[in-house]
Structure formats: structure tokens, C-alpha cells
Amino acid sequence: GQNIDQPTEMTATEGAIVQINCTYQTSGFNGLFWYQQHAGEAPTFLSYNVLDGLEEKGRFSSFLSRSKGYSYLLLKELQMKDSASYLCAVRVPNDYKLSFGAGTTVTVRA
Amino acid sequence: DVKVTQSSRYLVKRTGEKVFLECVQDMDHENMFWYRQDPGLGLRLIYFSYDVKMKEKGDIPEGYSVSREKKERFSLILESASTNQTSMYLCATGTSSLSEQYFGPGTRLTVT
Numbered sequence: 001g002q003n004i005d006q007p008t009e010m011t012a013t014e015g016a017i018v019q020i021n022c023t024y025q026t027s028g029f030n031g032l033f034w035y036q037q038h039a040g041e042a043p044t045f046l047s048y049n050v051l052d053g054l055e056e057k058g059r060f061s062s063f064l065s066r067s068k069g070y071s072y073l074l075l076k077e078l079q080m081k082d083s084a085s086y087l088c089a090v091r092v093p094n095d096y097k098l099s100f101g102a103g104t105t106v107t108v109r110a
Numbered sequence: 111d112v113k114v115t116q117s118s119r120y121l122v123k124r125t126g127e128k129v130f131l132e133c134v135q136d137m138d139h140e141n142m143f144w145y146r147q148d149p150g151l152g153l154r155l156i157y158f159s160y161d162v163k164m165k166e167k168g169d170i171p172e173g174y175s176v177s178r179e180k181k182e183r184f185s186l187i188l189e190s191a192s193t194n195q196t197s198m199y200l201c202a203t204g205t206s207s208l209s210e211q212y213f214g215p216g217t218r219l220t221v222t
Contacts, residue, residue: 102152
């Protein structure tokens with residue numbers, strides 16, 4: 001099976017920066033996804049990395065290093081509405097499905 | 111916008127009952143997925159379908175079956191519900207180009 005690890009919880013202050021790490025050990029690699037999920041709601045797509053490097057999208061950025069099996073999601077200028085669970089997911093070649101980590105719950109405090 | 115709907119947001123069933131969860135999408139996506147989500151375990155794939163009448167087992171198919179008679183509709187069936195199937199069930203869809211998956215709002219099922 002696929003192994004995807006991310007921290008369980010993180011807490012940060014409004015306006016600060018938080019970095020959520022994700023490491024993976026999978027049978028091949030064909031893309032890494034980050035999703036945001038607010039309590040009681042469906043996950044929504046945030047970012048997709050398939051090549052090494054940083055992808056920036058507004059206050060959110062995602063980084064990938066395929067050689068290290070490592071990604072991070074960077075949330076800048078944190079807002080209260082960023083309090084949510086963040087899910088890391090990996091796709092392997094020739095497979096339709098995504099393998100998800102357990103998710104990181106981020107709590108933003110005033 | 112992609113729209114994925116699920117038949118119920120909350121459902122309470124008794125042990126041994128047959129349970130149907132239905133998912134409908136309006137974007138003509140080939141792939142549809144059923145996950146369950148439990149605290150500390152993340153999303154785990156139960157079954158997926160890449161075409162009408164086609165299905166494949168995911169990581170935890172035991173105790174579940176699925177049906178895909180039409181492209182837009184994917185049903186998850188619990189033949190005889192058990193308390194360990196109390197969970198949040200999420201449906202998702204995606205295209206054959208393997209882009210991101212789109213999720214429905216989820217069904218929180220409680221089996222008593």
C-alpha cells in the first residue's frame with residue numbers, strides 16, 4: 001500500500017505563516033494534491049504538483065521534491081477562515097485513485 | 111461548476127438494515143469514487159468506477175457493494191449495516207485525464 005504522512009494538528013496566530021509537511025512512500029508517483037476541508041464539509045481542491053518546485057496561488061503555495069518524497073503547503077497571512085483540515089493526496093501511475101494522508105487540522109487563533 | 115450531490119446529509123439506520131447511498135454528478139465525468147472518512151484515518155477508498163457498469167475494489171471494500179447503471183449515478187450499498195460502518199461517506203468524481211477529484215457534501219451515516 002501507499003504511505004502518506006502529515007502532522008495531526010498545528011496551531012498558528014492570525015496573520016502568521018504555517019507550513020504543513022507531507023512525506024510519502026508510494027509505488028511510483030504521478031502527482032500530489034492538497035485539499036482543504038472545513039468541518040462538516042466536502043474537501044475542496046487547493047493545488048496540484050507533478051514537477052519539482054514551488055507553485056504559488058495567492059496566499060497558498062505548494063512545494064514538491066520528488067527525490068525526497070516530500071511536499072509542503074504554505075499558508076501565508078493566516079485568516080480565521082483558514083481553520084480547517086488540510087489533506088495531502090498522491091496519485092501513482094496507471095491508477096485512477098488518490099491515496100490520502102490522515103489530514104492536518106490547522107487552528108488559527110486571534 | 112462541477113456539481114456532485116449525495117442523496118442524504120445525515121442518515122440513521124439500524125444494524126442489519128440495507129442502506130443505499132446515492133451520488134449524482136452533472137459533469138459527464140468518467141470516474142466516480144466512494145470514500146469513507148474516519149478521525150485519524152483520513153479518506154479511505156471503498157470502491158471506484160471508471161465507466162458504466164465497471165467497478166473496482168478500493169482499499170476497504172468488505173461489507174460494501176456498488177452499482178453504476180448510468181454514467182452520472184454511482185450508488186454505494188451496505189447489504190447489512192453494522193455499527194463499525196458508522197462514518198462519513200464521501201463521493202467524488204474525476205475525468206479520465208486524471209486531474210483533481212471533485213467531492214460531494216458527504217453523508218454522515220450512523221448505525222445503531
